[in-house]
Amino acid sequence: MEYKPGDIEPKWRNWWKENQTYKIDNQSTKPKYYVLDMFPYPSGAGLHVGHPLGYIASDILSRYKRLRGFNVLHPMGYDSFGLPAEQYAIQTGIHPAISTEQNIATFRSQLENIGFSFDWSREVRTSDPNFYKWTQWIFMRLFNHYYDRDADKALPVSELVNRISKSGNISINAVCDDDTPAISAADWNAMSERDQQLFLLKYRLTYPGEAYVNWCPALGSVLSNDEVKDGVSERGGHPVERKLMKQWNMRITAYADRLLEGLDTIDWPESIKEQQRNWIGRSAGASVRFAVDQHEGVEIEVFTTRVDTIYGATFMVLAPEHELVAQLTTDAQRTEIEAYVKWAASRSEIERMAETKKVTGAFTGSFAINPFNGERIPIWIADYVLAGYGTGAVMAVPSGDQRDWNFATHFNLPIVPILDTQKDWENAADPTKEGRYINSGIINGMTYAEAVPTLIKWLEERGLGKGKIQYKLRNAVFSRQRYWGEPVPAYWKDGVPYLIDEQELPLLLPNIDKYLPTETGEPPLARAEGWNYQGYEYELSTMPGWAGSSWYFYRYMDPYNDAEFCSKEAANYWQQVDFYLGGSEHAVGHLLYSRFWNHFLHDLGLVPHREFAKKLVNQGMIQGRSNFVFR
Missing domain, CATH: 3.40.50.620 (HUPs)
Structure with missing residues (x-):
């Protein structure tokens, strides 16, 4: 038949x-x-x-x-x-x-x-209000929790408030912004409600803050790294630039160690696991603060995994977006620096990280001071340093790092050997840790195992640095200046974000006349008439594609x-x-963010x-x- x-x-x-x-x-x-x-x-x-x-x-x-x-x-x-x-x-x-x-x-x-x-009876759609009601609900839970290192899990912010109000935050071992000040209970209780809420943003697992993003003017929106190809938007081929903007962020860094450890418990392709390990990028090292010559009170913080090489640092490199670039640029170098910054802004982070052959950079005209020997080292900017990784500043040791060596030879900068076993350093960098230190002040004659704790102790005793664990992973930008996405269930009052009442979920997308940013550059949701929460303006950005x-x-x-x-x-x-x-x-988008959210939901017992x-x-x-x- x-x-x-x-x-x-x-x-x-x-x-x-x-x-x-x-x-x-x-x-x-x-x-x-x-x-x-x-x-x-x-x-x-x-x-x-x-x-x-x-x-x-x-x-x-x-x-x-x-x-x-x-x-x-x-x-x-x-x-x-x-x-x-x-x-x-x-x-x-x-x-x-x-x-x-x-x-x-x-x-x-x-x-x-x-x-x-x-x-098919179980079909879901992320744009269905019955679905994104719960995406918004999870966002609200993230906003109302912080990560307690001692408990090794997320805990309610209400518990954090209770602890601070009784004994301050000095004894609280929690993930928070690096610039979070130590305060007493008296300090907290003397704050206004607004100042208290701003302080708590330094702990919340989702929070608004400034971050460097891929900004596409033609699309009027932030793009994720995988939406940018060769410096233009994947959709439409529009130019993309790096820009510092106020965005909602997810504190995924709080879960960095757990995300690494969890990879050993799941049967996933090793290539995916390795990509996630590299993306998280856990490194043990030291944070060092360099003073700047003729700029009293200005310091540049550097994180390094090789503090043992600090005597071989012959120059410093800042990310073009670093907040101190404009301040440190001399009048003689300003034209060159501004042109370089503009050029670097047109390149995606992936392009900048992948570039290994072409050497580019510009001298600011200023000098940092090595805290160990007091030597002045020139401060450059280069696109291979990224503002979002570490501190956005690198102490360059050309005898031990090939990229620094390439930069030094290209711009005729000094190369100083720092170990008696370094070979052929005039022709290529030698990253060895073997042998004993030379040209290295207080660690001359020491081995690597002896030198590192000696240097960290010296820094900590003088308040010039400390031992530190650092991650390449950054907190995830959670804002998009678009219409077609989940509305963020928050409103703004006196410059502080507050959550809407949970009973009012889902917060629905309003109707608007056009799907473009406003003439003043606000996101499309600003076009919605009468869209506010009890007279206060809703958050105008929407959630990214990876939320649902x-x-x-x-x-x-x-x-x-x-x-x-x-x-x-x-x-x-x-x-x-x-x-x-x-x-x-x-690998480092949906599959990483889903693991992050799942760890959080598990902390809550859900x-x-x-x-x-x-x-x-x-x-x-x-x-x-x-x-x-x-x-």
Whole structure:
């Protein structure tokens, strides 16, 4: 008998739908198994070939597990907030909700035609108010918690307030801003409410603060690193610049050690784990403060993992965005410095980190003073130093670091050997730690193991530095100057952010006349008439694309719950994602942020495990033309 797909497949698809063949319950005598695909953004183009590449594999596994007697959760939904729908709205005037709904209908039809065994009764959409109500709810929990190092978990800010009001913050071992002052209980109790709230922002797990971002003037929005390619926006090819802006941030750095440790407990590809380890970048070293010649009271803080090489520091390099650049630039160097800063602002951080062959920089005209020997060393700026990493300042030791060596030889700066075992340092840097120190003042003749504690003790005794653990990981920017995203459930009063009443969630997106920033440069939400909270202005930025995707795997477990984002009963039954399938390009984006949020939710006792996915598989990436298909 001839097989006619056009006749046979619709029949069985309809039978599956009418009989709810793949619908499952949260209770069963069978063992559970949770198979999850990274949900797609519903673009106007519909499915591309990469979607079924992964979905077919996970569907095979789901069918196999069902036949083996498992109660299989295999859902599908849509990561439906995003920039493309907003750009389409700008061009056509069609509300993003309308075009997104049309795109989802196309996706759903295509997915059903392929015949996947999804439980469609559990479909979720991040742009559905019934979904993003809980994204906003989680944001509010983050705002109302801080990370206590002694407890090794997030605790309510209300407990922090109670402790400070009784004994100040000197004995509190918590993650906070580096510039948080030590205060007494009397200091706290003498503060106004406004000053108290501003002080607490230094501890909250989400907070507004200044951060360097990828700013795209043409799109009127901040872009994430993976939305920038070769200095332009991935969508539209518009120029992108580095800019210091006030943004909401997530204090992911509080969980840096736990995120590293957690990698040893999950069955994920080693390449993904290694990318996350490198992105977090834990380093043990020392913080050192350098005075600046002829600038009384000005100090430059440097973090180094090789404080033992400090006598070999022959120059200093600042990030072009460093806050002291303008102040330290002499009149003779100003034109050159300003041109270089403008050029560096046009390059993405990824480009700057990847550049290893081309040497560029500019001299500020000022000199730092080495605290150990009092020598003056010139202060340069260069784009290989990033403002957001460490302190945005590097003490350059060309005899021990190849990038510093390249810079020194290019600009004819001194190179001083500091170990008697360094070889051929005139032709290349030698980063060895072996041997004994030379040209190194108080550590001459010492080994590495002897030198490091000697130098740190010297710094700490004089108040010029200290031993320190540093991370490459930075707090995550959580603001987008867009319309089509989750509204932040906060309002501003006297320059201080406050949360709206939880009973008023979800805070819905208002209607606006245009999806562009205002003529004065405010985000599109500023166009909404009468949109305020009891007379106070709402936060005008929206959440980034990764907000909803950082917890969506729990909503599939309990998609119709109006009282909780996921009941404890459902979470305790399904536990974790057993098999998660998606692209490796999300290694330091979605996959890292989701782990962060999950650790936080676990601290609050809302989910049963610190890690959300036991096993992760990357399906690979289709990169080129198939001659078989096209022949």
